[in-house]
Amino acid sequence: MDVLLMGTGSADGWPSPFCRCDSCTTMRERGELRTPTSVLLDGQVWIDPGPEAARQALRAGVDLVDVHTVLVSHAHSDHLDPAFLLHRGWVTDRPLTVYGPAPAIERCRDWLAPDQTAVRLVEVTAGDGFAAGEYRITVVPAAHEALGEAVLYRIDAERSLLYACDTGPWAEGALELIGERRLDVVLMEQTFGDRLDLAGQRHLGLTTFARSVAALRAEGLVDDATRVVAVHLSHHNSPELEDQLRAIGAEAGRDGQRLGAGDR
Template identity: 45%
Template sequence: MRVTLLGTGAADGWPNPWCEGPSCADARLRGELRRPTSALVDGVLLLDLSPAPPPVEVSLARVHTVLVTHDHPDHCAPLSLLARQWVRRSQPLAVAGPAPALEAVRPWLAPDDPVDLVPVAPGTALERSGYRVRALHAAHEVPAVLYDVTGPDGARLLYATDTGPLPEATLEATRGAAYDLVLLEETFGTVTGHGTGHLDLATFPAQLDRLTDVGAVTPGTDVVAVHLGHHNPPAAELTGVLARLGARLLADGDSVTTRCAAAVPGA
């Protein structure tokens, strides 16, 4: 399984265009932009519909399934489906997600567009061209799910954004999973007490500990922090913090090949 990070940022991206703080200033100085979080699995399975186009070297032409976590516009931006329609692609496409996300998508589809809307809720299981998908509970402000994806070769991914501290049902559902790759959100950095369905540098390590306790994260699991907001420290500092927690930081456009945990810049 090859997972390409199309975006690793929070809803406002990083740097936030309105922010002059040290974290955003550092990102601008280094010319690093983090788009809203989204990922592409093996070129065929898209996780979330970001409002930002993917890195220029990435094509979505082979995508047959889109898994939307929830209807917030940084994760469910149906303009990208309209762009697909303009190309007049005849290949069928499945868009799966919670009911509110599908209702947000529906008006953007042409009557003859070969797009199938597939409702999911926590506990839903799907089989898509050799990929096994389970929707898991998220702790968020709107109906939302996390995705457990197993590829045709048995490689296993947990896509865990947007969520606060993981529900007990999710921990139980991931017991013994021994994921090859976990993409775990870490939105608020050093800001705690934000009262949102997101994680920060206090709750992020606690979730890793909980996932480790149930065997979902093992010494062989590659943990990558995503959905990163400008409340985080500058990237160099954040890289060290995450490394001490057993996680790492990657850039938009990087890819991870599971089982060997290899990052390939520019995917």
């Protein structure tokens, strides 16, 4: 499974274009830019098609022509810009299935012609499981709210990946649904860094991120060979985030980064 991190930032990105805090200033000076989180698996499965995602693909030197499955975690605009359905429809009628919780799927309907047959919209909820080509997908509850339900996804093929964005500390039943088989890659949000006053029940900061990773380790889902990558990063984090994450066996994702088998 080739994992392309097209975007790894929060809604406003890191650095924020509206901010001159030390964190944003340092990241601008370093030339490090993180845009809203979006992921592409094997060029075929697209997770969270946000407002920057199509251009993120082009910047990474790839296209989205072979995408047959889109997984949407929730309806917030940084994770879903349904206009991609219109733009795609201008150039192709290849079959596409979009999965997501009801509020996200509802946002997609207005961007499709009533008589079109290429795109299928499928509502999912926590506890569902389905196959998309070679991929086996499990829908996991998120500790988040976005006009209704938000979800996480476990994806199994040659490798196993958990996409956990956006979420606070594990929702009830989440670990059980993630299952017993170990994960090769964990992509988990870490929005608020050391800001304990902001990290609550809907997003993670460094402390709750570390606890969430520890819970996965305790369940045997994460071991020393698992790639644990923090995404949905914001300017509330320190520019020295890599050192902070390394101490808990994790790393910070970067826009355009590939996580191929064996890559570090």
